[in-house]
Amino acid sequence: MAQDDPQASKRPQRPLSPHIQIYKREINMVMSILHRITGAALYFGTVLLAWWLVAAASGAEHFARANGLLASPLGLLVMFGFTWALMHHLLGGVRHLIWDTGWGFDLESIDRISWATAIGSAGLTVAIWLWAIIGKGVL
Amino acid sequence: MSTPPLYPTPSPTKARIRTPLARARGLGSAKDGTGHFWWIRVTSVLLVFLTIHAVMLAVGLIGADYATARAALGRPINAIPLLLLILAGVYHMWLGMQVIIEDYVHSEGPKVLWLMLNWIFSAAVGLTCVFAVLKLSFGI
Numbered sequence: 001m002a003q004d005d006p007q008a009s010k011r012p013q014r015p016l017s018p019h020i021q022i023y024k025r026e027i028n029m030v031m032s033i034l035h036r037i038t039g040a041a042l043y044f045g046t047v048l049l050a051w052w053l054v055a056a057a058s059g060a061e062h063f064a065r066a067n068g069l070l071a072s073p074l075g076l077l078v079m080f081g082f083t084w085a086l087m088h089h090l091l092g093g094v095r096h097l098i099w100d101t102g103w104g105f106d107l108e109s110i111d112r113i114s115w116a117t118a119i120g121s122a123g124l125t126v127a128i129w130l131w132a133i134i135g136k137g138v139l
Numbered sequence: 140m141s142t143p144p145l146y147p148t149p150s151p152t153k154a155r156i157r158t159p160l161a162r163a164r165g166l167g168s169a170k171d172g173t174g175h176f177w178w179i180r181v182t183s184v185l186l187v188f189l190t191i192h193a194v195m196l197a198v199g200l201i202g203a204d205y206a207t208a209r210a211a212l213g214r215p216i217n218a219i220p221l222l223l224l225i226l227a228g229v230y231h232m233w234l235g236m237q238v239i240i241e242d243y244v245h246s247e248g249p250k251v252l253w254l255m256l257n258w259i260f261s262a263a264v265g266l267t268c269v270f271a272v273l274k275l276s277f278g279i
Contacts, residue, residue, distance in 0.1 A: 043232045053271035060205035093183045136201040
């Protein structure tokens with residue numbers, strides 16, 4: 001890096017360009033980062049969907065084994081995370097579609113729809129799991 | 140060394156007379172136009188509805204026996220939205236991961252490799268899911 005640069009000693013020591021840890025944490029920034037993280041998680045999560053569909057297509061025995069794994073404590077935890085990532089990325093996508101129309105770029109609206117993503121994704125995840133637990137006897 | 144140009148041009152011998160604005164119009168620096176932006180949006184609108192359907196189908200199948208689950212997944216009213224979900228989903232995730240790779244992988248060799256792996260992964264997952272849904276539908 002610096003020692004490889006013959007001009008380094010002649011240059012004044014300027015600060016590097018600011019990176020994310022410099023800025024005050026804002027809700028829209030957190031939602032933006034989470035949108036990318038949940039997107040990447042869902043990318044790899046599709047392997048689970050493929051695995052489950054192949055198990056279903058492979059016969060009763062494979063299907064029962066796959067569902068058994070999903071019903072294990074680790075399986076339930078992964079499915080809960082999957083649900084939240086899906087809901088978060090879904091609402092984050094809707095937020096971006098709203099922004100695409102040109103609406104909601106004032107600071108107040110940015111904060112409001114960013115908080116709506118956070119609260120909405122948590123709410124939808126809880127609602128889906130209440131349906132699964134109360135209505136379908138999961139756990 | 141001669142004086143560097145005021146802005147980078149694809150070749151020192153041609154296209155120098157074109158302004159940056161003229162080059163930005165049309166296909167832009169990625170030579171890809173707005174295609175990437177557009178298809179992310181098209182697939183995301185579609186995926187909003189297909190995701191709601193898939194989540195309701197999945198929770199509805201909790202605790203179902205094999206014959207019921209197989210019949211439900213193979214019914215056209217579920218299988219067709221599932222196939223659409225898979226196609227729109229893998230296209231959406233392929234485009235999305237491409238942006239992540241382009242943002243974080245800066246050297247040309249590894250970048251090309253990761254972009255290839257992205258395509259291969261997305262295609263493999265998509266094909267596997269499509270195959271399974273078709274098998275469930277036609278029951279071969």
